Amino acid sequence: MPLIAWWGDKIKEAVEINEYISLADIAPTFLDAAGVFIPYETSRKSFLPLIVPEKSSEQKANRDFVVTHNERHAWVHPGGQMAASRAIHMDDHPLIHNLFPDMWPAGHIDAFYHWDLYPFGDADGGRAKTELLKARFTRDSALFKLVFGKRPEFELYNVKADPFNLSNLADKEEFRCVKEKLQTTLYEYLLATNDPWLTGYTTIYYQAPCYAMKGLPTYDLFLEDWNSLDSL
Known part of the structure; x- marks a missing residue:
């Protein structure tokens, strides 16, 4: 960008x-x-x-490189969990480490866990989202998976050969050295900057309430969860 x-x-x-x-x-x-x-x-x-x-x-x-982070944008998972990720962009290869690959990255598929009772709550509503949700049960389901599907633990791309980042190279043997170099540089930076996910100070994330919900009809659904996090 x-x-x-x-x-x-x-x-x-x-x-x-x-x-x-x-x-x-x-x-x-x-x-x-x-x-x-x-x-x-x-x-x-x-x-x-x-x-x-x-x-x-x-x-x-x-x-030589830049590191990017992704955290919770809204209350879209049970108990305020978040599908956090870390990424390093170096040379022509971004490497993404999805810390919780079993989680839906754009919010839970169950609409109950979003304040607006809408699935994948980290993606704003609109015509495009509506059509992509419909595509899940059609021959265009691949488009749904690209946008909302769960991500592997590691993603590695070549931005020159694959500018849209569609071909994951993380498990390719010929890119093993590239992946290892990027991983090492990424973790060294995260440790040097005291990243909470590496140092264990994750309560800083879980104790941060989402004030955007206040005044909305579904706010009370999450208030008890927020208060229970104070004991962490």
Whole structure:
């Protein structure tokens, strides 16, 4: 996904930079641009040296890869569980580690576990979702599986040869070394940044209530579950 940066006449026009940037880079970049000290515990670095080097007090950071995370977006699984995943994007290969491959990634298939009583609650409703849900029982069921189906523990793709990420290479012997390299780099980063799923501090996720439900008719269905999590 491209990122567009504009800062009046300070950033040159029509300059394309092929470097890995994540949302976690934005805060240190703003601090850098404002001349404010960047805390040492910041997990990512300012990308100001890439776009306005004369305005930055930072050295150009090593951007060989970027790590992305997926957590619960809404209350869509029993007891507030979440189909969390971690991914690393490096060279032409994203590697995704689905931490709970037995769970439905877009929310539980049972509509009871969504505040709007709709299956796969992490996917917003609309005509496209309605048609995909219908496709589950037709000859187009492959489309349903692509969008809502359970994911394997590991997914590895080649974005140049397969830009839509449809061919999983994680179990291919010829990509074993690529997978191992990406796994090692990913876990080293997660440990260095104290990722809760690796350090065991997962209560930070389970004790976070979903306030979007308050005032809705189905809110009371989940209130007792939320309160019970306080004992974790």
